[in-house]
Amino acid sequence: MRLLLPAGTTETALIDGISAAGATPELMVQTPSADVEILEYGEPTTAPVTPVSPTGCPTPAAVTRAVREVIDFDCVVIDAGLARSTGAPTVDLGVEAGEDVREFEAVPDAAAVFDRAHGFGSSLPDDEIVIGETVPGGTTTALGVLTALGEPASVSSSLPENPLERKRRVVDDALEASDLEAGDCAGDPRRGPGRRRSGPDDRHGDRRGCTRVRYPSHARRGTQMVAVAALLRHADVDAPLSIATTSFVADEQGDRLERACDRLDCKLTVTDPGFDEGDHVAMERYCAGEAKEGVAMGGALSIVPDGEMGAVRDRLEVVCDRLGIDANGPPRRRGRSRIGTEGGGGS
Amino acid sequence: MRLLLPAGTTETALIDGISAAGATPELMVQTPSADVEILEYGEPTTAPVTPVSPTGCPTPAAVTRAVREVIDFDCVVIDAGLARSTGAPTVDLGVEAGEDVREFEAVPDAAAVFDRAHGFGSSLPDDEIVIGETVPGGTTTALGVLTALGEPASVSSSLPENPLERKRRVVDDALEASDLEAGDCAGDPRRGPGRRRSGPDDRHGDRRGCTRVRYPSHARRGTQMVAVAALLRHADVDAPLSIATTSFVADEQGDRLERACDRLDCKLTVTDPGFDEGDHVAMERYCAGEAKEGVAMGGALSIVPDGEMGAVRDRLEVVCDRLGIDANGPPRRRGRSRIGTEGGGGS
Numbered sequence A, B: 001m002r003l004l005l006p007a008g009t010t011e012t013a014l015i016d017g018i019s020a021a022g023a024t025p026e027l028m029v030q031t032p033s034a035d036v037e038i039l040e041y042g043e044p045t046t047a048p049v050t051p052v053s054p055t056g057c058p059t060p061a062a063v064t065r066a067v068r069e070v071i072d073f074d075c076v077v078i079d080a081g082l083a084r085s086t087g088a089p090t091v092d093l094g095v096e097a098g099e100d101v102r103e104f105e106a107v108p109d110a111a112a113v114f115d116r117a118h119g120f121g122s123s124l125p126d127d128e129i130v131i132g133e134t135v136p137g138g139t140t141t142a143l144g145v146l147t148a149l150g151e152p153a154s155v156s157s158s159l160p161e162n163p164l165e166r167k168r169r170v171v172d173d174a175l176e177a178s179d180l181e182a183g184d185c186a187g188d189p190r191r192g193p194g195r196r197r198s199g200p201d202d203r204h205g206d207r208r209g210c211t212r213v214r215y216p217s218h219a220r221r222g223t224q225m226v227a228v229a230a231l232l233r234h235a236d237v238d239a240p241l242s243i244a245t246t247s248f249v250a251d252e253q254g255d256r257l258e259r260a261c262d263r264l265d266c267k268l269t270v271t272d273p274g275f276d277e278g279d280h281v282a283m284e285r286y287c288a289g290e291a292k293e294g295v296a297m298g299g300a301l302s303i304v305p306d307g308e309m310g311a312v313r314d315r316l317e318v319v320c321d322r323l324g325i326d327a328n329g330p331p332r333r334r335g336r337s338r339i340g341t342e343g344g345g346g347s
Helices: A025-041 A060-070 A110-123 A138-149 A164-177 A200-210 A222-234 A247-253 A256-263 A281-287 A297-302 A309-322 B025-041 B060-070 B110-123 B138-149 B164-177 B200-210 B222-234 B247-253 B256-263 B281-287 B297-302 B309-322
Strands: A002-007 A074-079 A129-131 A217-220 A241-246 A266-271 B002-007 B074-079 B090-092 B129-131 B217-220 B241-246 B266-271
Touching: A002 A025, A025 A060, A025 A074, A060 A297, A060 A309, A138 A164, A138 A222, A222 A241, A222 A256, A241 A247, A241 A256, A241 A297, A247 A256, A247 A266, A256 A266, A266 A297, A281 A309, B002 B025, B025 B060, B025 B074, B060 B297, B060 B309, B138 B164, B138 B222, B222 B241, B222 B256, B241 B247, B241 B256, B241 B297, B247 B256, B247 B266, B256 B266, B266 B297, B281 B309
Parallel strands: A002 A074, A002 A129, A129 A217, A217 A241, A241 A266, B002 B074, B002 B129, B074 B090, B129 B217, B217 B241, B241 B266
Antiparallel strands: none
């Protein structure tokens, strides 16, 4: 199993009240770069921020890393538009940072990016891949994709109170800017808000390409991955797909997530990491609804063998210590900017 | 332990008769990109070449990968001037491909590259790092560095007959182009052939920087790593260093390598992978003196625990099969260009 983790930024995340991943624009824009360093090295290295909220909730990258330190798995980070450099190795597909989804062309050169990403993905020798993401504001763009595809749309939030109505207004504006109605992109996943329309030939090329996906994909991180699964199904990909998420997202979503997976013929795996058994502020904050998921946390937790979750929780405490989070108190200052107002590096 | 692997290209490799890594300029320039894909994925993915010589000698990356498949270790590839894209994740330090070492400024913007590389290296949390490289023509630039530092210089070759006199002539031309005499850079490792001279302040900054290296470094791949060790010692770094290489390089070098390590206060580890016990054309070619080392092969072999080398050889056969090399015959055609005239992706 190999984890593919696109990491990027979009100006959508800067819309007021959308994302918890960073208290200021500059901190938000640094979060994915720091997340992937945590994933690779166990702590931020060159990124000047540590994605920990003032209450002591670490980025979900800390949990994914804790799993990696217990059961090692291959991980490839894809630069999906990082606006700031990172010390982690990334696959360069020439992707620029995204603009505001309400722009006419929020993803510059989307068709060429799709082709390069498809070329990269189809080159991999793996029998099984897991897809996660760290893109602040990603739930809003996911909502846009689902709406454009005509899928019943509900997405999660890294904030305890999900600003879903605000996200819906952003998506309405985005569709209008792209001259699209909800459902206009059904069966044509390469169109969408913030992407230039493709012509009939492009659409054909897209479908032909997508059906070459040759392995079962496991799209992780609850609600954003519903959008990924929807894109694949609308592109006529019938390979086995499953969605893995955390109990924190599943609790928030109720049966909506299950219904979405049924509709998209995806297996749903919900993992409860047992943080209520832990005695650490980081776990308490997740139990209180902060961050919830992201950076492939749900996917990583889903592969933890029976009986090993206690070791993951123990390891999370070690990772938290590196990030300057004491078991009980608010995070220690470590000479890096702390980020987030409520959640860690979620979206 | 974490392996850091700078991968890059220089036009030095294109000088006639210097390197075995690629029969044509285009194939040579693709070799490092393919090498790091083999290291990450076990086979080339997006690179259009497979670094295997016509006689069936695979790139040393195949051996390093075989070790990884037996005893997993962390590996970070650094883009040290890749002229062609790669599907492997790399750390981007903004390094351009090197020019011919006989140019006045063969490494564009060398001082800034040094600073970024130093910032990256000193950000890492590891207690121990291993350094390798895949840079065709790298032994020639290493010879240039050693000569400029005034160190007795002998380097290895990926060719069975080491074209050392040819390399020396290239280095003489390089020193002349940089207006340097042999030994002119002793104690001032930031100068060197193909690099612009730095002023006194730069030199001070360099020394201060280098002494901040805080972990024992294990520079692997015989003779190029002697140049790395020499640079560190000339920068007054007194951290423990060791050099790990293969018996193939050690056999070629006689006692010169041991003397170099003594002089630079480096521990020397020579590993014999027992390829003479194998029954595979790839192992036979290494025993015949092809390729010898590279892509951290010596470093990887040096960490193989007692009793596991047989498993590495078995695994190498699996990797070779992926690369289209049958146990007995010449390599199969697999729709990719084969490269090399004599050795694999060495230098």
